[in-house]
Amino acid sequence: AVTWERSGHLRDMKPGELGGSTEKYSWKQTNWEVWCHVPVPPEATRNDIRCSIRRKQFSLFVFDEEIMDGTLFDNVDQEESSWTLDVLDRGMPPRQEVNITFVKEMETQGRNHWPTIVLGEPEINVRWLGPPIKVIHPQDRETLHLMAGTLSDKERPFCNMRDPLATPGK
Numbered sequence: 220a221v222t223w224e225r226s227g228h229l230r231d232m233k234p235g236e237l238g239g240s241t242e243k244y245s246w247k248q249t250n251w252e253v254w255c256h257v258p259v260p261p262e263a264t265r266n267d268i269r270c271s272i273r274r275k276q277f278s279l280f281v282f283d284e285e286i287m288d289g290t291l292f293d294n295v296d297q298e299e300s301s302w303t304l305d306v307l308d309r310g311m312p313p314r315q316e317v318n319i320t321f322v323k324e325m326e327t328q329g330r331n332h333w334p335t336i337v338l339g340e341p342e343i344n345v346r347w348l349g350p351p352i353k354v355i356h357p358q359d360r361e362t363l364h365l366m367a368g369t370l371s372d373k374e375r376p377f378c379n380m381r382d383p384l385a386t387p388g389k
Contacts, residue, residue: 237332239343243286246336250328253295253321255336257286261312265304268317272300274324277337279317289337294324 238247238254246255259268259281269280274297278288299322308314327333329349334342355362 250326251323255319257317270302287337292333292335296322
């Protein structure tokens with residue numbers, strides 16, 4: 220992701236600038252992925268975790284406690300999305316967390332980034348990012364061809380970047 224600085228320059232954004240945290244989890248994102256980190260008790264095993272990642276739905280329960288359960292902000296590739304239980308520190312007591320990687324079905328840029336993972340959860344403000352900025356190298360013929368096609372076809376989103384606020388979950 221890039222943003223336009225007041226100085227008139229583009230700069231790469233760090234994933235942490237496009238995320239948030241609650242009492243139960245923290246998250247961040249790039250144009251193509253969302254990562255969620257959920258601290259869990261040291262005694263938790265994979266058998267104590269119920270995680271379901273579907274194209275439009277997500278649920279995570281740890282020891283039957285709901286962490287998140289509902290409709291995703293936008294569609295994900297459920298085959299590429301995954302979760303793991305990771306030990307962060309083997310000390311006493313050990314620290315561990317569930318790490319979820321959501322692979323977005325379509326790229327997001329600018330104000331089209333996800334303001335939340337699951338609808339109804341706390342949101343971050345992405346409006347300040349402004350319209351999407353697509354940086355295209357003049358020798359990238361494939362992207363230039365895609366851009367030309369989307370400019371002439373008003374039904375197709377610009378460079379295949381859907382505005383999820385205008386057409387969520389399509």
